[in-house]
Amino acid sequence: MAEEDKTSTGGSFSPLQTTDLVQQIARQIGDAIAEGRLKPAERLNELRLSQEFGTSRAPVREAARLLESQGLVVSSPRRGFFVRTLSAEDLRDIYDLRLGLELHAAELALEKIGDAEISALEEQIQRLYQLADEGSVEEQIFQDFVFHRMLCKFSGNARILKVYDDLA
Template identity: 35%
Template sequence: MAKAIKRSETLQSQVYEYLREQILFGGLAPGQRLIEERLCEETGVSRSPIREAIRRLEKDGLVVVQAQGGVTVYQPSLADFTHLYECRLNLEPPAAQYAAERRTDAELSELEELLEQMKELQYPSDPRRTHELNFTFHQRISEASKNPYLTKIMNELKVLISFYRNAILEVHPRRPETVICEHEAILEAIRTQDGAKAKASMEEHIKRDFELCMSTNQNRQDDL
């Protein structure tokens, strides 16, 4: 995980971005403790920018500062994932429907390009890029819905969605392959401007994600 921090940017901002990426893309696991001394060694900076970065991460909800002073990566509960599923199920299928009905040719072309990039990417060689493409695909659909409130809410859910997908991939590493098939169905409906089909395909996609997330949680309980 070690990374040399460039001196041309503010140290605190660099450390913040570095730790944020590690948390969002699985480099730091939920519940893992962050030790200042180790972070100083890995990044080559002093404690001050480390502490400032941790304050920002706490504000983002990515880390939890314990009363006794320890810092751990935020660990979503089963209830968190269930609430996220409920939000996505009520937001993303209508967004897909509106996108199918309102999308422009340029927006369609971008979605097609994103899907092609997903097909070319060999997971797990680049998990960060896999997450980025996946989230961007969903985000572009919300933007194509022409409803700015949907887009804003999706942005606010990005952190929890990243934890959600990491949890699934931990137990179902081949999930990106089936995601592509599901994305193809959504994209085809958007391409043909079939709002009802786009809504149904997105709903099926989100339900499948939740089923896998629940099975992941069950596997963890069985291991205890």
């Protein structure tokens, strides 16, 4: 049904189902950025997005502000919100921060995890090997994210997981 809705309106987004509109809108826009459907420097047209989501402009604006706080979009006075363009230096800084965060998370996880968590990590690694053999790059990227997120989750530190999610 969601596919029918997207194609009948010509939009890229699915209608929303629950009451947490801002989070849902932010998640869908964030996914569109991550998947390349929204390009760097592209303007987020509030009117068009609100029509696609079937909401007023207010939750779209709030979602854009949330994404701005996460570093995915930037605002320009009287012009609106735009997908953030990352420089090579920005990417180096983010990966450097992720490396430190993930190493610390892995150290914490090693102190806490049991056989079930180790098995889950091993299964995830096998999934990554399988995807590499199949050449599924998009799915590899997603499953790699899942693996690293598992390490952060298994650290037992909710702040590490939140920071990881914000960076990723």
